[in-house]
Amino acid sequence: MPVTADEPAPYAPPSIILSLIVRHRGHGLPFPVNSEVLGRAGVSESLIPRTLQALQALDLIDKDGKPTETFEGIRLAQKGEYKQRLGEWLYATYADVMSFVDPSKDDETKVRDAFRSYIPVGQQTRMVTLFLGLCAAAGLFPEKPAQPRQSRPAPPTRAKRNAPKKLAKSGSSDIPPPLAGLLASLPPEGQGWTQGQRDKFVNTFGAVLDFCIPIDGNGTQDKDIDNEEDRQP
DSSP states (O other): OOOOTTSOOOOSOHHHHHHHHHHHHHTOOOSSOOHHHHHHTTOOGGGHHHHHHHHHHTTSBOTTSOBOHHHHHHHHOOGGGHHHHHHHHHHHHTHHHHTTOOTTTOOHHHHHHHTTTOSSGGGHHHHHHHHHHHHHHTTOSOOOOOOOOOOOOOOOOHHHHTOHHHHHHHTOTTSOHHHHHHHHTSOOTTOOOOHHHHHHHHHHHHHHHHHHSOOOTTOHHHHHHHHHHHHOO
């Protein structure tokens, strides 16, 4: 069933949902999916309830924890059809949201407005984070043209290097929404995570990063960075 304002919407971290999809495509998940299975898959105990709810709300598993036709279709999709299949799934699952926003051109503010009637109200920010993270994985955001090179600022201090997570939570326009959403899903300061959770986040972040910021094939940026580092004492 599509996600609507009549039932609780999914709000699990996108990195977890995407890692479970990738795991099912690569090795298959043991079914029925329950708290034990998610715990063995590396989902922290505090996130298991919202992950189970999200998998059902997103039409990936049924109420008995068995895979839906949608989930099996994503698993069986050929590599070249994977993103297309994800896009079809999201347009069907988020049909109500998609009737108000177009992920290919609307900004995060308009997306946020589309979720204002959804419940639970206190989790709407996480709903948006999940939606944007899944859309990014499906390639529903347009590729950004390469930006002209500008003069580089002074090397950041240690405090500035630790700022991305705060910027993501504050909604800074300097960070693409998909990256901001993933950064916002990081554990709170002072709270750790498992090696498996860390690896899944890094893998998902790398894929979203490459989509939002295409690699410059001429290598000029790498040379500029190397030259700058050589000039530093």
